Each structure stands twice: as structure tokens, then as C-alpha cells.
Amino acid sequence: MAEPAEEVEKPGRTRLIGGPGMLLVWVYGVMVVGAVSRSAVQIATEFDKAPLAYSLSAVAGLVYGFITYSLVRGGETARKAALVCCAAELTGVLTVGTWTLADPSAFPDATVWSDYGMGYLFIPVLLPVTAMFWLRKSRTPN
Amino acid sequence: MLDALTVATAVAALALAAWCGWAAYRDQPTKDWHFIGMAVVTLLALVQLVVGIVQLARGEKPEQGTTIFVAYLIGAFACIPAAGFMSLAERTRWGSITVAAGGVVLAVLQVRLYDIWGG
Structure with a gap:
């Protein structure tokens, strides 16, 4: 696949x-909107029902937001920061995913990362892996 | 009325996704015709937004809450234009894939809207 010649860097x-x-x-971007708006509504209206789940959704939203910003901004520092966040995201999905399966009573309501992101077509678990591949590939050759 | 629109928008969104997916498969960026397609789908979402708000104004209540319903309506309306602008910035097959992904996202939003309204 040919990259266009108009790459003005x-x-x-x-x-x-x-x-x-x-x-x-x-x-x-879609995940930012999904996670942030979802947790905002839930925290505002029914925080007491499942504080842990809603807080985790909010954290997930923040992590997604930071990664999106890093990708758009570009640059070596942003690339490394995004890489770290993707690793954190993957850890988060795996931890929370396992946690929701092992101890469902801690989560009366679902988070973005419940059951490894099953409610979001497993995008939460696939995305960080894909992003990490992409970010490694776009390293500036020194 | 709203249910019919939801189904129509979902089908149109999937058709758009398939069309742009085809363009990506042939290694092509989005073209004028694709943007006309996006405009049609966006128009459907806009009509849905208006009809949804009219239904609310008439005192009908969505099953899972008004806030969530309106949020999804706005999200559905903004979905394709956002992907369209991104494909303008990325004049390769990846721009087409982005719009195709936008179509899939919109179709998922429609399924959720259907549930939220209480179909």
C-alpha cells in the first residue's frame, strides 16, 4: 500500500x-465518548449503586482520552506516553475482566472493562494490543 | 415512527459501511459519491434526532431514561460526520476504513437506541 507523497512532516x-x-x-475517540459519557451519567445519577464500577469506567475514559490526545498530537514523547498508557489499559482490561468474572458481587453494574469488554464487542481488549503494534512500528528511526 | 427510522438508519449505516469497506478493499480513498452517501445517512440520523425530541416533547418517555436517550441521539447524529472529516484528512484506504467503522458504530448505536426507547 503506497503512502501518499504529500506527507508534510x-x-x-x-x-x-x-x-x-x-x-x-x-x-x-468513540471509546472516549462511550466511557466518559456513560460514567458521567452513572456517577451523576446512581453513584451509590456501584461506586467501584462507575469509577473504573471514568478512569478508563480518562486513559482513552489521553491516548487519543497523544495520537493526534504526535511526536516521540507522545508516542512513548501513549505506549505506556496502552500497556496500562491492557493491564486494566485484563485485571478488571478477571476481577468481574472472579468476584461478580463487587460489580452490581457493568463497567467498560467488565468481562474483558464483552459489552463493547471486545474492543477494549483488542484495541490496546493493536495500538501497541502501531506505536512500535511508528518509532522514528534514529 | 421512531422504530421505523431506527431500522432505516441502521440499514443505511451498514450499507455505507459495506460500500466504504469495498472502497478500502480496492485501496481507494473516499470519493464524492461516498460523501453523498454519508450525507444521506447523516440526514436520516438528523431526522431521527428531531423525531425523537418531538416524541419527548409530546410527553412520551423512553424506557431507560431521557438523558441517555438524548445522548445516544446526538451521538448517532455526530457519528458519520466525524468519521467523514477524518477520511478527508486521510486520503488513503484507511480513510475509507474509518468511515466503514463509523457505519458499524452507528448501527450499534441504533440497536442501543431501540433498546433505550423500549421497542
Whole structure:
């Protein structure tokens, strides 16, 4: 697949949203809207029902937001920061996913990361892996 | 009325997804015709937003809450334009894939809207 010749790159800032990166930004953007708005509504209206679950959704939303911002901003520092966040995200999905299966009573209501993100077509668990591959590939060759 | 619109929008969104997926398969960016398609789907979502608000104004209540219902209506309306602008910035097959993903997301939103309204 030929990259277009119009790649205008500012020197020193890796562009992270070319090609597959654009799709990643889109999916991350959708997850930001999904997780943040969902937790905002739930925390505002029924926080006492499942405080842990709703807080975790809010945290997930923040992590997604930061990764989206890093991807759009570009650059080596943002790339590394996004990589760290993706690792954190993956850890979060795996931990919370296992936790919801092992101890369902701690979660009266679902979070974004419940059952490894099953309610979101498993996107929460697939996304960080894909993003990490992409971010490793877009490292600036020194 | 709302249910019919929901089904129509979901079908249109999936058709758009398939169409842009086909463009991506052939290694093509989104073209004018694709944008006309996106405009049609967005128009359906806009009509749905208006009809949904009219239904609320007439005093009908969605099963799972008004806030969530309105949030999903707005999300459904913004979904395709957002993906469309991103495909303008990315003039490769990946722009087409992004719009295809947008169509799938919109279809999922429609299923949720159907549940929220209490179909």
C-alpha cells in the first residue's frame, strides 16, 4: 500500500495518525465518548449503586482520552506516553475482566472493562494490543 | 415512527459501511459519491434526532431514561460526520476504513437506541 507523497512532516515530530493511525484515533475517540459519557451519567445519577464500577469506567475514559490526545498530537514523547498508557489499559482490561468474572458481587453494574469488554464487542481488549503494534512500528528511526 | 427510522438508519449505516469497506478493499480513498452517501445517512440520523425530541416533547418517555436517550441521539447524529472529516484528512484506504467503522458504530448505536426507547 503506497503512502501518499504529500506527507508534510514537521521535523522532529512523528506523525502518529497517518494510515492505520487514523482508524485508531477514530475507535479511541468513540471509546472516549462511550466511557466518559456513560460514567458521567452513572456517577451523576446512581453513584451509590456501584461506586467501584462507575469509577473504573471514568478512569478508563480518562486513559482513552489521553491516548487519543497523544495520537493526534504526535511526536516521540507522545508516542512513548501513549505506549505506556496502552500497556496500562491492557493491564486494566485484563485485571478488571478477571476481577468481574472472579468476584461478580463487587460489580452490581457493568463497567467498560467488565468481562474483558464483552459489552463493547471486545474492543477494549483488542484495541490496546493493536495500538501497541502501531506505536512500535511508528518509532522514528534514529 | 421512531422504530421505523431506527431500522432505516441502521440499514443505511451498514450499507455505507459495506460500500466504504469495498472502497478500502480496492485501496481507494473516499470519493464524492461516498460523501453523498454519508450525507444521506447523516440526514436520516438528523431526522431521527428531531423525531425523537418531538416524541419527548409530546410527553412520551423512553424506557431507560431521557438523558441517555438524548445522548445516544446526538451521538448517532455526530457519528458519520466525524468519521467523514477524518477520511478527508486521510486520503488513503484507511480513510475509507474509518468511515466503514463509523457505519458499524452507528448501527450499534441504533440497536442501543431501540433498546433505550423500549421497542
